[in-house]
Structure formats: C-alpha cells, structure tokens
Amino acid sequence: MAVEYDPALIGRVFETTDPVPVTAEMVETFCSAIGETNPLHIDDAAARSGPYGALTAPPSFAVTFRNGRHFFEHVPRFGKQGFDAGKDVEFCAPIRPGDAIVLSSHVKEIYEKTGRSGSMVFVIVRSTLKNQDGEVVAHVDHRFMNRT
Amino acid sequence: MSTILDLHSHSEASEDSRAPLEAYLNWLKLRHTERPLDGIVLTEHRQFNRDADYRALEDKFGILVLKASEVETDYGHVLVFGVTDEMTRRFDFANVRIPAQELIDEVARMGGVAIPCHPGRPNVGLCEHYEKKPPLENVVAVEVLNGGSRKGEDERSETLARSYGYGTIGGSDSHLVSLIGLCGTRFDAEVRTIDDLVCELRGGVYEPVDFRPPRKVVPHAVAVEVK
Numbered sequence: 001m002a003v004e005y006d007p008a009l010i011g012r013v014f015e016t017t018d019p020v021p022v023t024a025e026m027v028e029t030f031c032s033a034i035g036e037t038n039p040l041h042i043d044d045a046a047a048r049s050g051p052y053g054a055l056t057a058p059p060s061f062a063v064t065f066r067n068g069r070h071f072f073e074h075v076p077r078f079g080k081q082g083f084d085a086g087k088d089v090e091f092c093a094p095i096r097p098g099d100a101i102v103l104s105s106h107v108k109e110i111y112e113k114t115g116r117s118g119s120m121v122f123v124i125v126r127s128t129l130k131n132q133d134g135e136v137v138a139h140v141d142h143r144f145m146n147r148t
Numbered sequence: 149m150s151t152i153l154d155l156h157s158h159s160e161a162s163e164d165s166r167a168p169l170e171a172y173l174n175w176l177k178l179r180h181t182e183r184p185l186d187g188i189v190l191t192e193h194r195q196f197n198r199d200a201d202y203r204a205l206e207d208k209f210g211i212l213v214l215k216a217s218e219v220e221t222d223y224g225h226v227l228v229f230g231v232t233d234e235m236t237r238r239f240d241f242a243n244v245r246i247p248a249q250e251l252i253d254e255v256a257r258m259g260g261v262a263i264p265c266h267p268g269r270p271n272v273g274l275c276e277h278y279e280k281k282p283p284l285e286n287v288v289a290v291e292v293l294n295g296g297s298r299k300g301e302d303e304r305s306e307t308l309a310r311s312y313g314y315g316t317i318g319g320s321d322s323h324l325v326s327l328i329g330l331c332g333t334r335f336d337a338e339v340r341t342i343d344d345l346v347c348e349l350r351g352g353v354y355e356p357v358d359f360r361p362p363r364k365v366v367p368h369a370v371a372v373e374v375k
Contacts, residue, residue, distance in 0.1 A: 111163070112244050113193065114220050116270050119244065122163070 003112040003121050005076055011106055014074035019100035019132065020065055027057045027097055030064060056094035062129055062138035063087055065103050071125075075107065078121035079148035085122065088141040095132070098134040112148075117126060121146045151339040152357060153212070154188040154332045156227060156265055156291060156319025161200075162193040165323040169202060172328045173209035175270045183329035183359045187212025189229070189319075189345070194219060194242045196231045214342050217241060218265065223248035223284060224272040227291070227319075230260030230346035252286050263317060265291040268304030275304050288349060289315030293356040295330040296321040317349070318356030330360045 031042050036058050039046035047055040095101065108126040112119065122145055129138045157172065158165040169190070176185055188211065195217060202213040216229045219241050227250060228235065235258050239246055248264075255262040267274035267290045274290060292305040293316075309316050318331035336353040339345050348354060 065155065109243065111194075113163075113226070114272050115243050118271055 003078065003110060005110050009076065009107045010109070013104050013106045015071060016104040017065075017068050017102055019102050022057065022095060022097055022099045022101060024055065024097040025066075027055065027061065027089075030061050031058060033060065034060065035101055052094050056096050058090045059089070059138075061095055062089050062091065062140055065101055065127070065129060065140075067103060067105055067125075067127060067142075068082070071081060071105065074105075075112050075123055075125055075144065076110065078123075078146040082144055082146035085143040085145035087143065090139040090141075091137075092139070093135055093137045095129075095131070095137050099137075100128050101137065103127045104130070119148045149338045151186045151335045151337065152184060152332050153183055153214070153335070153339060153345070154320050154322070154329045155216075155229075155263075156191050156218070156294065156331075157188050157322045157328055158192060158218075159190055161190070161195070161197065162323070164353070167323060167328070168324045169213065170205055171325045172322070173205055173211050173213070175325050176211055176329050177209050179329070182189055183332075184208050185211070185329045187339075188328065189214045189216050189321075191216045191227050193216040194244070195238055196228075196239070196241060198231075198236075199232065212340065215347060216342070219246055219251070220244040220272070221246045221248035221251055223264065223277045223281070224250060224267065224269070224274055225265050227263045227265050228255055228260060229260070230255075230258075230342055231348060232260065234258050234260055235260060249284055252284060253318060256286060259346065261288055261346050263287075263289050263291060263349065265304065265319070266294040266297060266301065266321065267291070267308050268297065268301035268306075269294075273301070275308050278308070283312060285312055287312070289317050291319055291356075292316040293318030293331040293358055294321045295319070295327055295360065296323075315349075315354070316356050317354065318358065330358075332357050332359065 040050045041058045105127045109124040112121045125142045127140045131137050159169045191224050196236050217231050218227055224244050253264045264274045290309050317333040320327055320330040322328040333354050334357045335348045
C-alpha cells in the first residue's frame, strides 16, 4: 500500500443529509448567476415542449448541494495542509423544481502521488444525489489534495 | 522502415487526465501532417491494465496503441515498457517510493526496460536526485523531450543525458487530447509490438523528435507614462 489508512473507510457511507427542496427560484437564481441561456432551464414554455416536459436545472446545479456539517469529521487528513482540488460530476437524471435532493457521501478512493511541488495524498469523497423517488440524479466526486 | 511513436501519454485511465483514447487517435489522424506518428504508448500513472484491448481502435484509426506504465520512485518518475505479471507482482506500482535501481535492474532481468522521464523536472526528475545521491546504474535512456516541460527543463535533461551517455527519447506526456503527439521518438526500425519496442529501446537506433510549434516571441511591455 502506498499510503496508510484504514481500508474499511473506503465505500462506507458516513453521512446522509436531510432532503433539500429544489425551488424554481433556486434554479432561476443559479441560471442567472452562471449566465445560463438554454431555454430548457430558463423558459417555462420552451421547456414544456422540450425533451423533459418541464423546466430542469442546468447539470452543474448538482454541485450546489452541500454536504452536512459533520462532513470533514469523516474525511481523513494527511499532512498539515490541503485544498479543494476540484470536482468531477456524473449526471444521471435531470433535477427539477419540486424535487427534494438527498446527498449520501463516502470515501471513494485515497491515493498518493508525487509531482513538481512534492508529495501529495488525494482523498476522493463521492456524494450521491438522489431525488424523492430514490432516483440517482448525479454523483459528485470531491477531490481533496493534502500536502505531505 | 522507420517508426515514430509518442512514448509517453495518459488517457482517462490516469486520475489526472480527461482524454479518451479514441479522441487521441482521432486527433492524430486529423493532424497527421503536423504530427506524423505511427503510434502512441499509454503510460498510465502507477498502474498497468493487462487486460485492456485497444485493437478495435487501432484498426479503426490505423494507429498503433501500446501499453506501458509511469511509476514513481526514489529518483523520480520512470516509464516502464514491456510490463509483465512478474513485474506487477514484484513491485507495487501504486507505491510512490519504488527503489529506482531495483526497478531498473529487475525490469531488465524480466525482459522490459525502465526509462526515467522528464529528468529536468523539479522533485520528480533525475537531475535533482543526482545532486544528492549517487547516479543510477544501467540506465539505457532518459526522456529529454517532454511535452509538459517548462522552460529550461528539457535543456537540463539533455545536459544530463550527454554527461552520462544515456540514450534519448521523447514523449508528449499528454493529459489533454490536443497535446498528444507533440513530442515523440523516431526509431530506425519498424516497431509493431511492445516486444519490438523494448528490443529497440535496449539496442536499436532512435532519437527524440519535436513537433511542437515554435513559441511565439512576446515583446516586453513598455511602460507608458500616463499624464
């Protein structure tokens, strides 16, 4: 093993949030903030005649859902400092106003690598987003880099 | 018949690349005039996928795809060509502190070849380690052209290779589709398989080739006094 950690951490869901209601206003505000122009997300009439039959949130809306307040208590740290090294999002189904989204999170992967600036340990936390029907709408992989 | 291969590239199988192999091959096919490569070698970080089979894509695009690995050692990063099950049992490729001398010697004994890459790069290149530790033995070649190099890094690599009499190779170190094939290695002989490649790297005639467009010279800004 390249880096030492408790292997039981991997894959174990450590947190599930309460449902977060999605409102039309939240979607509208998000679209406005990112300059979204796709009518499927901003024009009710156009969206009704579109493939989803109603307004949907832009795919990147998936990253606006926050993990719970105890999130970082469960994410292992290595070294003394680190930062958010980006997110990968897999979109599975549209998020719509009226949905209630639940996040459940687990540590997906831990690995070490070396680069120009030194040694690093990456911790990948995967949050799975489900709607009120239990349908997975997205997987968001949060990539945390720890400087060792 | 000579062969030109990009000996260092990363597909989306590497955690820091987003480049699908098919997109690499399509890019090379479309840009064959500027980057006349016969094939590429996927050198995924700290892993080797023995079972990956790229023959369908090779046939579709007419471009050779070979598999190798980029591992991390106590002397920096090293490309391993001709990976076997015996090698992956002997070394944990995920370990970022593989003893480089053992790797070079054991890979050679097992029929492959291990080549330090981007030696001029800080921290993960041979040059910096040679300043603190004795030089490695049995190094066949080093990568002196790397598509991801910053200013001065390739020059340091070239100086090292000349000082120690190492052979020299080139590779794009591509993590993005548009960067594939920017650097490569031209072999005098035909290379069609990983065994051919190992054989040529050990005893053939080859040289790095650079397909990067010349850098644009940006004139220094001149301060203008605002009245």
